[in-house]
Amino acid sequence: MNLILSRPFWNGAFIFTPILLIVVASYLRLKSPEGRYRAALMTLRGVALLVLTLALLGPTLIFSEKVRRKPDLILLVDTSRSMTIKDEGESRIGSVKEALSSGILEKLNERFELHGYTFGSSLRGSLDVERLEADDDSTQITSSLLSAVDTWRGRPLAGVVLLSDGADTSKRPLPRKLPVRVYAVGVGSPKPPKDIRIISISVPPIAYVDHAAELSLFIENLGYDGDKIQVTLRENEGGAEMRKLIELKGQTVQVEFQIRPSAEGDFTYTLSLPTLPGEISSQNNSRVFPLKVVKSKLRVLFIESTPGWEFAFLKRALEADPNVKPDYLLIPRRRPPGTIPSLKGSIPIEGGLEGLPKPGDLAKYDVLIIGDLDSSSLTKGEFESIVRYVSSGGGVIFLPGRSSMGSRGLTKTPLARLLPVSIPPQGCILRSEEFNPILTSEGMYHPVMRLGGTKEENLAAWRDLPPLEGLFTGFSPKPGASILALFRAETDLPVVLFQRYGSGKVLFIGGIGLWGWDFKVWGTLTARPRDSNRPYRRFWAQAIRWIGTRTTAKLVSASLVKKIFQLGERGDLTVRVYDETFTPVEGAQVEVTLKTPYGKELPLEVEEALGTAGVYTASYKFLREGSYRFNVKARYGGALLGEDSVRCEVQRSTLEFEKPYLDEGYLKKLAEISGGRYIGLEDLDRLPKMIKAEDEFLILQREREIWDTPLLLVVVALILSAEWILRKRRDLM
Incomplete structure (x- = not known):
């Protein structure tokens, strides 16, 4: 226990000493009482003053205690x-x-x-x-x-x-x-239990209509050597099944399936194994996987007037793609009268055509790539045949140059109706400035622009590309166009746009120097790795595949980013709504209901996407396994615009049973x-x-202030009362 004062001791001495001297002097001047009474009175008065002085100094008692802390x-x-x-x-x-x-x-x-x-x-x-x-x-x-x-x-x-x-x-x-x-x-137990499970499935990224697709299934066998099981492959959309009886031999068993799709589309399949006696878990006995089915080969016609580096690199990419059969039409540029005579017909090239195919033959192509043509490159009738080709379901990609974007360019031809942009009469200006395109919210998830698996990977891929050399400016997007990429985030200069025209699709690329994505990454035109995942080839493969996939034009279309989700993941649905002219509709009444695996239909909240006309979103967190179907209806002004639906599969992760x-x-x-x-x-x-x-020991301290207590007041009162009584008895009052 310790005593501490909140004020210095000399402060008390400074107050107590003069007062005490005054008290002593006052009693010494008295002729009575006797000496012993006088001394008693002075002592009592001095003690009272001393107690009061100590109280002014703020005395506090400190108690210390040693405590064990766990x-x-x-x-x-x-x-x-x-x-x-x-x-x-x-x-x-x-x-x-x-x-x-x-x-x-x-x-x-x-x-x-x-x-x-x-x-x-x-x-x-x-x-x-x-x-x-x-x-x-x-x-x-x-x-x-x-x-x-x-x-x-x-x-x-x-x-x-x-x-x-x-x-x-x-x-x-x-x-x-x-x-x-x-x-x-x-x-x-460290001893592996009896179990069979699906380790992995080897599936081609794309299957082709009326062509066999080979699937390889790898099964881990723990403790069932010699047993025979039936492996089932089921198409989830149509319900068709294939079964194969196999014998389990060795720890890893490979099973081969062959399927032959008869139609285009996105499908999901389920591979499943039976549950065997004594098996630790059946949750790793099935696996759902997606399969995209497309036409066997897309026919592409590349029409160009001034072949340069872009033509050379794109030609190389088309010929390296096993899923594309390209043809070329090189049309020499017409020269003004009085200058060097113009060439007629076409420029000879391997795989080149002598002229634009007739409408019946043109319809056999899935995609047209139109380069730097001007109004004199084709006849008006030929330009019109291209318009009819797109209107009836064909796809076209515009890769413009100085001629096509100039005053005598495509704006003077019937192709101006196809373009997702309006070109002014004086033409556009080529802005020579290096830049990396910035994806819009719609471009982030568009199939053409997806260079990475996740949103973060896609952004990083576009950020790390070699920059483009420049872009055309001065044009304006048409009302029905969707902007996929911009010049810079703080500007509204579009670089990549698309729109629907009739039953077909049109993609417009307003930047120049795309070939740098290949050359500046891999070097020269020759002796490069044949990797289809390189950004240049991946971009063109996706663009051609998406443009060339013919679908019935829908005014209302629903899509998910993938077909298979893990339990606990959130499925984000995107709905696009158009009117009869394929102009995006803002303010539509969009209803989304979700049919769950347990038979219930749940209405989902729909939000209109900010900054993107005609796009609506809904979301749902999957908490149970099975098949889900999103059903969509869109109305405007009370009239039904259209309906669509999209299906997905939800499965549990089997990671927990890889090491049982x-x-x-x-x-x-x-x-x-x-x-x-x-x-x-x-x-x-x-x-x-x-x-x-x-153990840790702590010193706990408790403080107790003794100056601010009733006891101190009582003590002072008793001392002064005793002094008063003595003075009263001696008639000193």
């Missing part, structure tokens, strides 16, 4: 789906509940401040042993562990107790060190790099003695 300990329990596996009768999560209910938590609480959590794909809520359920679709051990440690940063941690089967699905390597000791408790055994190696390594220990669940009772932790 160190913190984190308990993590794996609740991923692999914990539902039954090794010897009881599920792994059941064994954990039984072990934690045997008194171990009470023992740990005696030594530690225990903080319990569950985890799977991430750190989850507080631990409740009675309500433990293994329902998470992935296991992220390291990231969950670090999240728990970060929650108690700054506190002295004795360690982390981890109860898991070690089936980490993150595929990330273990860190070199961890900030806290990990005491890993293995749950399950206790991965002791992973858990032992985790304990080793952290300085902890590894034990089996059966040795859980030994855990409290294994954990190395020293």
